[in-house]
Every structure is written in C-alpha cells, then in structure tokens.
Amino acid sequence: MALIEMQNIKKDYFLGETVVHALQGIDLQIDKGEFVAIWGPSGSGKTTLLNLIGAIDEPSTGNLAVAGKEVRSLSDNQRSELRNETIGFIFQGFNLIPVLSALENVMLPLQIKGASLGEAKAKALSRLQEVGLSEFIRHRPAKMSGGQQQRVAIARALVNDPSLVIADEPTANLDSETARMIIGLMRELNEKEATTFIFSTHDQRLLDRVKRLVRLEDGRIVDGGMKP
Amino acid sequence: MMKWTKLAIRNILRNKRRSFVTLLAIGVGFAAISLFYGYVHNMYDGLRFSAIRGEGLGNLTINKAGWQEKGKLEPEKYMFSKAETEKTIKLVTEENGVVLATPQIQVTGIVSNGITSTIFIAQGVVPRDDRTIKGAWAVFRPIKGEGLNEKKPYGVEVTQDLARYLNLASGKDGVVMTTTLSGQMNAMDMQVMGVYDSGSDATNDKYMRFTFDFAQSLLDTKMAERIVVLLDNWQKTEEVRALLLTKLTHAGIACEIKTWNELSLFYSKVRGMFDMMFLFLFSIVLVIVVMSTVNTMGMAVLERTREIGTLRALGLKRRGVSLLFAMEGGLLGLFGSFIGVVLHISVWAIIRALSPTYTPPGVSTPVPLVVDLVPQALFVLILCLIFLSLFAAIIPARRAAKQNVVDALGHV
Numbered sequence: 358m359a360l361i362e363m364q365n366i367k368k369d370y371f372l373g374e375t376v377v378h379a380l381q382g383i384d385l386q387i388d389k390g391e392f393v394a395i396w397g398p399s400g401s402g403k404t405t406l407l408n409l410i411g412a413i414d415e416p417s418t419g420n421l422a423v424a425g426k427e428v429r430s431l432s433d434n435q436r437s438e439l440r441n442e443t444i445g446f447i448f449q450g451f452n453l454i455p456v457l458s459a460l461e462n463v464m465l466p467l468q469i470k471g472a473s474l475g476e477a478k479a480k481a482l483s484r485l486q487e488v489g490l491s492e493f494i495r496h497r498p499a500k501m502s503g504g505q506q507q508r509v510a511i512a513r514a515l516v517n518d519p520s521l522v523i524a525d526e527p528t529a530n531l532d533s534e535t536a537r538m539i540i541g542l543m544r545e546l547n548e549k550e551a552t553t554f555i556f557s558t559h560d561q562r563l564l565d566r567v568k569r570l571v572r573l574e575d576g577r578i579v580d581g582g583m584k585p
Numbered sequence: 586m587m588k589w590t591k592l593a594i595r596n597i598l599r600n601k602r603r604s605f606v607t608l609l610a611i612g613v614g615f616a617a618i619s620l621f622y623g624y625v626h627n628m629y630d631g632l633r634f635s636a637i638r639g640e641g642l643g644n645l646t647i648n649k650a651g652w653q654e655k656g657k658l659e660p661e662k663y664m665f666s667k668a669e670t671e672k673t674i675k676l677v678t679e680e681n682g683v684v685l686a687t688p689q690i691q692v693t694g695i696v697s698n699g700i701t702s703t704i705f706i707a708q709g710v711v712p713r714d715d716r717t718i719k720g721a722w723a724v725f726r727p728i729k730g731e732g733l734n735e736k737k738p739y740g741v742e743v744t745q746d747l748a749r750y751l752n753l754a755s756g757k758d759g760v761v762m763t764t765t766l767s768g769q770m771n772a773m774d775m776q777v778m779g780v781y782d783s784g785s786d787a788t789n790d791k792y793m794r795f796t797f798d799f800a801q802s803l804l805d806t807k808m809a810e811r812i813v814v815l816l817d818n819w820q821k822t823e824e825v826r827a828l829l830l831t832k833l834t835h836a837g838i839a840c841e842i843k844t845w846n847e848l849s850l851f852y853s854k855v856r857g858m859f860d861m862m863f864l865f866l867f868s869i870v871l872v873i874v875v876m877s878t879v880n881t882m883g884m885a886v887l888e889r890t891r892e893i894g895t896l897r898a899l900g901l902k903r904r905g906v907s908l909l910f911a912m913e914g915g916l917l918g919l920f921g922s923f924i925g926v927v928l929h930i931s932v933w934a935i936i937r938a939l940s941p942t943y944t945p946p947g948v949s950t951p952v953p954l955v956v957d958l959v960p961q962a963l964f965v966l967i968l969c970l971i972f973l974s975l976f977a978a979i980i981p982a983r984r985a986a987k988q989n990v991v992d993a994l995g996h997v
Contacts, residue, residue: 408991411898413897413898413990413991413994414989414990414991433902433903434902434903434904437897437900437901437902437903438900440898440899440900441899441900441901442900446895446898446899448895448994450891452891452892452894452895452898452994454592454892454895454896455599455892456592456595456596456598456599457592457595464588465896465899466899466900468588469896469899469900469901469905470900474588513899
C-alpha cells in the first residue's frame, strides 16, 4: 500500500473575490522509503502540495490518504495525532523554539505524544548524536549556526520514528557546504531507516541526489516519473 | 505537566520588560487590595471590640418581646419585672460560654449644675458587671476619677464634653431630671464620680452612666429594660442567640434577642461603606489585571504565531496550545501575586515600625493606623489573581489555538 495517495486533488484559495487555483487535479502516489523532490517555479504549488501531504491543510476537492488514513475525514485532533506519530517536518527557517535547548527541541514531539521524560531524553540524545550534535545539546538555537539549527530540526523530525518526513526548501537558508552536508544526512537517513522524504527545492545539488522528481507547473504535475 | 510549566516560564521571561510591567501591575494591584483588606480587617476587629466592650453592648441584648417596636411608647409593658430579670439571668448564665448576664436600663432627661442645664442619655448599669464588660477597653478610654461603684449609688459618670459644658469635674454635684415610667417628673441629686471619652464627637456632649439602682430610682421602677449578655468568644454569638431564644421561650419568657452588630448602627454603617469601597477597589484592580494580562498574552500570541504553527505541525492539539497560553497567564498571576505579597509585607513592616496615627471623622481622639497581615486572605487573593489572569489569558489563548496552521507557519 502506498504511503501517500492523492487522487484528483484540487486546492483553491480565496483572495477577496479572486479565486486562486493553487492545485488543479493532482494525482500522485508515493511509496514507503522514497526520496522525492517536488520542484518547479515559484507559485507552482509546491508548498501547497507539501502542506496537504503533511495534513496541516486540506484539499478543496479530491482524495488524500496518508499512511492509509483519509485526511479529509479526520478531525483536527486526529490530524494532530497523525502529524505527531507519522510525519516529521523540516522547515526552511528551521522553526526551532527559541527558548528551548537543542535537546529540548528534539524532545518536543515525544513530549507532545506523552512519552516519559526519560524515554524522550534518551531518544532525542540518540537522534542528536546521529546528526553530529552531541556537543550542542544544551545550546539554544540563537547560539547555533544555520546548519546546526537545521540538523536539530532534522533530529526533531525523526525523533518519533515517522514514516514520512516533509521538508520545505530545507537548504534554502544554508551555505553550499552546509547544504551538501544536510542533503547527505537526509539521504543517509532515508537509506538507513527507509524513512520517506518528500521535499520541495530549487537546489540543484539536492535535485541531483534524489531518486524521484515531481515537477509542478501552474498547480499541475507535468513530470512525476523517476529521475531521468 | 512540568515540561509545559518550564516552557511557559521561559516564554514569560522571553520579553522581560513587558512581563515585568505586567507582573508589577498585578503585584501593585494585589498589594492595593491586600493592604486595604488588612486595614479594613483591623478596623472591623477594632469596631467589634468597641461595640461589644466600649459601647457596652455585650454580645447579645435580650429584650422582652415587642420592645424594639413599641417599648419606647409603653415601656412598663415591655420591660422585665424583677422576677423575670432574675429568672432570665439565672437561665442565661447556666449556659457554656456565657461570661455574664447583667440588667441595664436607659434614662433620658435633663442634667443641671444648678445654673445651666442640658439633655443627657444615660445607661443604668451594674458597676461590677460594667467593669467586666469593658475589660481591656478601659485601657483605651480611661475614666478620669473614681468611676461608678456600688458604694456610691448616686455617683455618675459623665462624658468629657458634657462635663466641660456644665463644669462638672469629678467630685462635683449636680441634678438629673426625667419623667418616671408613670409619667411623673422626678429629679435626683447626683455626684460626678468620673469623666470619660465616649470616643465620638456626636455623643461626647450627652452620654452619662448611672448605677442600675440609681437609674431605677430615677425612673421609679424595679424593672429592667434589657439584659446584656457577654460571651467568652464573639464567634459564638449567633449560636448562643439561637440556643437562648429557644431556652427562654420554653421557660415562658417571651423575648427578642439582638446581636451586637445588629444594635451597633455605627459598626453596620462603617462596615457597609468599607465593604463597598473594597468592592470598588477590587473591581478597578480586576480590570487592570485582566487588561494587562490580555495585552501581554495578546502580544505574545502575535509574536509567536509562527511558533504556534510549528507546535501544531509537530502534533500539539488546539487544546494544548490553549493550555500553554492559559498557563502563562496563570503564572503571570502567580508571580505577580508573589510581588504583591512582598509589597504587602514591606508596607506592613513599615507601618508597624512607624506606628502612624490618624483621626477619623466623628472620632474624638487619634487612632493608630494598623494593617493586619491575614495569611488566609493573602492565600485567597493569590488564588483569585491566578484564576483571574488565567481567565484573562483564555481569550488570546483561544485565538492562538484557532489559528490555521499554514497561516501561522507563514506568519512574518
């Protein structure tokens, strides 16, 4: 069974009296363990598509199933649980909680889930070690570089052992070397743990390393096959 | 729970200046209420003491049934006979908690020094019992002179302005006149045994105290108008009233029993006024606390919109976001209350050290300004302000929780 199944997904936004058709009939299937890039020009609907897959937004019409659950039929609480247990998020701006240390940030999804302090701490430490930040567990985001913050965000996205990680422009705010390191890390985790990664990007370095490219234009998939 | 509390505390400390101003507003509001309460608490204690001991009302006053309504018109019909008085006193003093029961009678008339005359209102009291009722109060309002005693039944006590007006110093003689219960004019010689301060400008030029026997003679009666009951604890007042009413009714004595606070008009009016002032002050502080907290939390929600979006994306439910902000509001109330407690204790200590005095309107002598430290009241007030701040934070908290996750994440 596919991890993500989208059938004829449409998403409209209303700006006053103007209707913006952000997605116009998306059919997409993504299996477990894939490393997929969504790319296309600005305004093509990449972020909207990721928001729908991440269950933080809902389509205007069409069917969307994540990990076998029909997103539109879920209540807000059920969607929150789905995000917490099944999906990890990596944001372009890192979106770490500034008043929490690296360790506390990574522990957050587990604590939202209701895990004990000991369990949350042990798993968070392990994930921080994997991303090479054992020395920085007590540092707050403001005291870390962009690359370090994004690695904390990756650790946070993975700490709940999600089936799916969604990354919106994960390397956009990073320098080349750091971006390369982050791409390598994501690829390694994808291969090692068979975690599905779906991300939007313009970054050619990242596009060069994906297994599958989905190209969007004007809210439609124009090329959804394997990377040529 | 601890992790969210920790997060809430760190969020409060995030904008230190804004949080400090809010905490200060809550703290000053808290101190304003608690200090006023402490002052009023002390004043009520003082007024109660003054009414029971100073005014000589005791805790309970027993009159024959109908006295309050018609006693002034037909006193003989609504006064206790000698036998009834003795029986009532015996039945009352049998009860636990009763220190004494003593007969009293009021006389109004004209007092003269032989040249000048003026009106008076006098209470006829049993001197020994009156001294027991006064108790520690005698220290606050000492009598200049020997005071009432059984050895000189025609001896009287006079309030200080009345004594000055009639030039009636202790040891001087005068005449008191009134109408007897049967309506005849009666006059008797008296000797001033003491001059005292009633504590009120309004009564210092007309109040007197007679011995009970002297008052009875002047009214030409052996009856008693009332029986005043002193208890060992004022908090038993209502309980003993109910008990005595049943007991005396069963014994065939039709009576009505009033408590000290029902009879002390001054206490009731002052209490009513200060209760209203307290409510007014509390309302103002309530508005300040609510507005400050709503403003602080509203700003916090606005500034942390993106963070709220992140927490929601990570799986925190709407209820969780609401609780986080509500907890921050509650903690603002808690910390603000702590500041308030510190302010209260500081002002309380300064007042104790300086012992300032003031003269309230209508009172003849300065009284000390005292603010009580009432731990129970402080605790209740802390709880009140926590819930108030928590309640005030609910509005912005609900707004935070209702935000669309995508919009929140895209907030700049």
